[in-house]
Amino acid sequence: MIRHIVVYWLKEKNETLINETVELFLSMRGKIPGLLSVEAGADLVGSARSCDLCLCTTLESMDALQTYLIHPVHLPVKEHMHAIMERSASADFEIPAE
Secondary structure, three states, X not given: OEEEEEEEEEOOOOHHHHHHHHXXXXXXXXXXXXXXXXXXXXXXXXXXXXXXXXXXXXXXXXHHHHHHHHOOOHHHHHHHHHHHEEEEEEEEEEOOOO
């Protein structure tokens, strides 16, 4: 299994936009083959090194990750993030099957 994590720093930090974006992330659940879980949330600490939002997904395999990245359900989410983010960082790593 693959864990795909993306952290975002937003251009504008407002609670409504953050909540709507978290809901948009969660709306991908059950709609993309190989996407096993989706978790998302806003940073609670607010330190100088904190991001604003985090998306954490679990996928069946690297092939499933590649499918997810170009899937029609994911593309509008990606477009939304490009419109509102200042920058992002991501990491992908293998995790043991649960």
